[in-house]
Amino acid sequence: MLRNRSIGLAAIVLVGVLVATLLHATGYFQPIENLVSTVLAPLQYSFHWISARIGVGVQTLRDLSSLQARVLELEGTIDRLMIENVRLREAEIELADLRQQLNFKRANPTYDLLAAEVIGRDPSNLLHYIVIDRGTQDGIVVGMPVVTARGLVGRVTSAYPQSARVILITDLSSSVNALIQSSRATGLIQGQGRQKLLMRYVEQGEQVEIGDIVLTSGLGGNFPKRLVIGQVAEVKSNNVDMFQEVWVESAVDFDRLEMVLVVLGFASTD
Amino acid sequence: MLVLLLGVAMLQTTTLRWFSVGGVVPDLMLVLVVCWGLLREWRDGLTWALLGGVILDLLSGGPFGATSLSLTGAVTAARAATVSISRDSIWLPAGASLLATAVYDVSYLLLLRVSGRPVSWSAGLFQVLIPCLVLNAPTIYPVWWAMRRVHRRTIVEKMG
Numbered sequence: 001m002l003r004n005r006s007i008g009l010a011a012i013v014l015v016g017v018l019v020a021t022l023l024h025a026t027g028y029f030q031p032i033e034n035l036v037s038t039v040l041a042p043l044q045y046s047f048h049w050i051s052a053r054i055g056v057g058v059q060t061l062r063d064l065s066s067l068q069a070r071v072l073e074l075e076g077t078i079d080r081l082m083i084e085n086v087r088l089r090e091a092e093i094e095l096a097d098l099r100q101q102l103n104f105k106r107a108n109p110t111y112d113l114l115a116a117e118v119i120g121r122d123p124s125n126l127l128h129y130i131v132i133d134r135g136t137q138d139g140i141v142v143g144m145p146v147v148t149a150r151g152l153v154g155r156v157t158s159a160y161p162q163s164a165r166v167i168l169i170t171d172l173s174s175s176v177n178a179l180i181q182s183s184r185a186t187g188l189i190q191g192q193g194r195q196k197l198l199m200r201y202v203e204q205g206e207q208v209e210i211g212d213i214v215l216t217s218g219l220g221g222n223f224p225k226r227l228v229i230g231q232v233a234e235v236k237s238n239n240v241d242m243f244q245e246v247w248v249e250s251a252v253d254f255d256r257l258e259m260v261l262v263v264l265g266f267a268s269t270d
Numbered sequence: 271m272l273v274l275l276l277g278v279a280m281l282q283t284t285t286l287r288w289f290s291v292g293g294v295v296p297d298l299m300l301v302l303v304v305c306w307g308l309l310r311e312w313r314d315g316l317t318w319a320l321l322g323g324v325i326l327d328l329l330s331g332g333p334f335g336a337t338s339l340s341l342t343g344a345v346t347a348a349r350a351a352t353v354s355i356s357r358d359s360i361w362l363p364a365g366a367s368l369l370a371t372a373v374y375d376v377s378y379l380l381l382l383r384v385s386g387r388p389v390s391w392s393a394g395l396f397q398v399l400i401p402c403l404v405l406n407a408p409t410i411y412p413v414w415w416a417m418r419r420v421h422r423r424t425i426v427e428k429m430g
Contacts, residue, residue: 120283122330125294125398126378129331131283157331165331172388193393194293255293 097259104149104261111224112264114138116146118257119163128171128191130154132260135162143222145263151228151251152176152216153260164262169229170194170254177219178229180246183207186217189229189248195255196233199246206244208235214248224266275318278302279325294401296409297371299326299337300344304370305414307345308352308362309421315345332378333385340377344370367410368403375399 024033098115105113120131134140136159146153146166154174158165167174169191176189178199185206187199202208212232218225230250237244278298286295299322307315323338330337348366355362375398383389 120329121287121295122332123279123282123299123326124330124332124337124378125297125402126375126382126394127330127332131329167331172390172393190388193390193397255287255290 100149101259101261104147111266113147113261114140114264116164116260116262118260126193128168128174128193128254129157130166130168130257130260132164132166132262133162134262135160135164137161139264140164140262143266145223145227145266146260147227147263148252148257148260150253151230152223153252153254153257155222156262166260168254169197170250176223176229177217178214178248179217180206180208180232181213181215182209183212186219187243187246189214195250195253197230197248197250199232199248200243202244202246204237204239204242204244208232208244208246210235214246224263271318272321275299275302275322275325278322279329282326283329291405292397292401294398294405296405297374297402298409298413299323300341300370300374301367301406301410301413302417303341303345304348304366305363305410305417306421307349308366309357309417312346312349315349316342319345333381333387336378336381336385339381340374343377344374347373363410363414364407367406371402371406372399375402 101113101115105111114134116132116134118130119133122129130153132146140156140159142156142159144156146155152169154166154168154171156164157167169176169189170193171191172193174191177186178189179186180202183206185202185208187202189197189199192198199214210232214229214232216223216225216227216229228251230248230252232246233249234247235244236247282295282298286298289295303315303319303322306318319341320338323335323341326337327334348370351369352362352366355365375394379389379391379394
């Protein structure tokens with residue numbers, strides 16, 4: 001009896017499926033499908049939303065270790081690029097400096113110039129000397145003038161086999177015979193310990209204007225002629241004194257001196 | 271000791287210029303020998319001042335001996351002025367630095383004058399001495415603390 005009931009049930013289900021298939025093919029099943037879809041769709045969406053979140057979380061955990069490796073790799077690349085950038089920037093500055101010196105050399109073909117690097121300063125704050133990395137082995141001799149493309153730096157006072165000491169024109173014991181380019185007024189530049197220099201013994205009647213270029217005059221034979229020293233920054237004169245006091249701003253920034261040129265073959269008469 | 275003094279001399283003539291203020295750098299050698307002169311006996315400070323001074327004189331364009339004599343005077347003055355002050359006082363290094371810097375720079379200017387070099391007292395005072403007083407005072411503290419540790423360690427070894 002039970003077996004007959006089962007066969008009957010199966011037959012009914014089979015007929016039902018056949019009818020549904022026929023109805024679906026003819027389009028009569030559409031309203032039922034719509035109803036079922038309306039009920040099931042939100043449920044389906046909810047399940048999809050939850051599983052999607054879980055899926056993202058699982059994927060994130062999987063990606064975490066590879067992301068960490070990628071971050072480390074990128075950080076390494078950034079570090080390398082930063083170092084490279086610094087190196088290239090330094091090379092750019094050095095190139096600009098060397099171009100300036102080359103232009104100076106081309107503009108002054110009569111001078112035999114030797115490039116040197118500043119490797120030290122005087123330990124005393126009261127004195128103004130630098131040490132360069134060229135010496136007697138390179139042909140450096142005491143008394144040789146030292147310049148940069150911007151202007152006069154000083155003079156070699158001591159020469160050793162591989163280095164030399166240079167007194168800067170800002171030192172109090174330094175003096176340079178100079179002239180004002182426009183008026184040709186002569187005087188003596190004396191170091192005052194800082195960037196400004198004092199030009200003494202300029203006669204009262206001489207025309208001196210702020211901004212005038214000051215050059216070496218070549219008098220005394222200590223320095224070649226027409227090397228730029230600086231520009232007039234201030235003029236102090238009164239009718240009582242015999243001479244004017246002319247303050248000159250040096251063309252060279254002595255605090256940032258890194259490379260200089262030694263004028264070889266110039267024999268100081270000192 | 272010689273290696274330390276040579277190292278300090280190299281720092282003072284090369285690296286320290288990157289930390290200059292108005293073209294003036296801290297007097298690292300002065301600060302070092304003053305610290306040692308205060309922590310140890312006077313003759314220890316004197317020895318360091320003389321040796322450190324000779325090294326700086328060899329690197330300087332100034333008259334030979336000017337640095338060593340000036341350093342010796344500075345250490346002596348700092349020691350004499352602080353003999354009754356506790357070495358644990360927090361103001362001791364700064365006070366010693368101010369006095370030592372003044373004695374050092376004035377001595378050096380006098381020696382330059384005696385050696386026949388032109389000297390500008392106003393430039394020396396306003397461009398060098400005053401900035402050095404300001405720079406050396408904070409510089410002495412890390413040196414003081416470092417030298418105190420060295421002093422304590424070497425004293426223990428000596429007694430042991």
